[in-house]
Amino acid sequence: MVAKTSPGRPKASSQNRRDQISKVAARLFSDLGYEKTTIRLVADEAGVDPKLVMHYFGNKQRLFVATMKVPSEVHAALTLLKLTPKASWGNRIADVIWLAQKSSAIETLVGVIRASSSEPEAAEMFREFYLENLLLPMVSQLDVDHREIRAVMMSSLMAGYVFTTQIVGLADYLKLDSKKTKKLFASLVQTILTSEIGKTSAKTKRANS
Amino acid sequence: MVAKTSPGRPKASSQNRRDQISKVAARLFSDLGYEKTTIRLVADEAGVDPKLVMHYFGNKQRLFVATMKVPSEVHAALTLLKLTPKASWGNRIADVIWLAQKSSAIETLVGVIRASSSEPEAAEMFREFYLENLLLPMVSQLDVDHREIRAVMMSSLMAGYVFTTQIVGLADYLKLDSKKTKKLFASLVQTILTSEIGKTSAKTKRANS
């Protein structure tokens, strides 16, 4: 807890303060989930008064939305794969995720996944930001059938890997070899994107339970 | 909200009451997550007084643990694959998961995954129940290298698929063809269990970041 000053506008600061709060909030949402990330805690760790958080972001939900935007680098990296040859897609996508894992870019994904487990609105954000704006367009770049099934499986693999490593912490617990894990991960992505699934027929479409 | 009776021991009931509370709690933990599943809500939906829940289960955490045990059928189905030929493992495991999805057996997995996102103790339960007691033994039945990496990927795929379908609800949203989704899922399990990963050497083991 940083020492607070007296009320009133301070000599020199301002827009940095908003970013500072935003960064702290992103880290806490990612580490603790939505409900355990309280406004008071964010304020404390940012060294400001809780009301200042409300002043900048309105309410907790808007703080979450503002903080959990998909980083533009990740978005760009995943939607600009057009030039990569089909056979390298698995490796390329694994590269992006392994890179994000080492930066703070992963925080937004972890935060949204954690929050989705308790807040339906966050699950909606996941659907919109990650499925519709990221994975479906990505799959659609490859000329392949059953795009939605493949995108949902990409979502499953990504979210599950994040869950297992970042939330349950299994990779650290078992001290896995990162290179080999990445190799298997890339194989799975490749399988998702290129595996033969079967023709779409009215018959099989009807058997939908 | 069922009408409550006056205090005192009723004419005929008892052990059913505990099971009744347990079932309601399982459904709510699965649907709402840990924090939003309040003792009062469980009590209301079971038609009893909140204190009765405490009477039977002690506190909320113990209610969760008692309710979220892995169903024995699923455990048996996944750890008794010895006789299945290696090439059919993917399909066999997909069968088990698709079956669980249609019963209430999936509730415990969804509940633990949801809770893991906010309660570290639940993440610990996931590690113990699902990784150590279910997936690692399962993988160990197959004579294959890198068991831990494969088990962690199994965990990722399972948890991610549950997250995507049950928590985000993407499969319903996109109205996916269940048979074809299952086919891709089975291919992925097969890849996890049989894909070539690479020899374990001191060199690659050291490059662990």
Next chain:
DNA sequence: CGATTTATTCTACGCATGTTGAATAATGCC
């Protein structure tokens, strides 16, 4: 039948949370 145990309810305490109202002081604009 009397005593103990068990099943059940009602009431309430203490705490943490999101959010608000009012106050204060520095800044930017005319």
Next chain:
DNA sequence: GGCATTATTCAACATGCGTAGAATAAATCG
């Protein structure tokens, strides 16, 4: 230089939560 705006703090309200105490009545056991 005065005035509105902005940045910031403090204090407080209402709500919902997990949990505990005490009471009541049926069942069980001697």
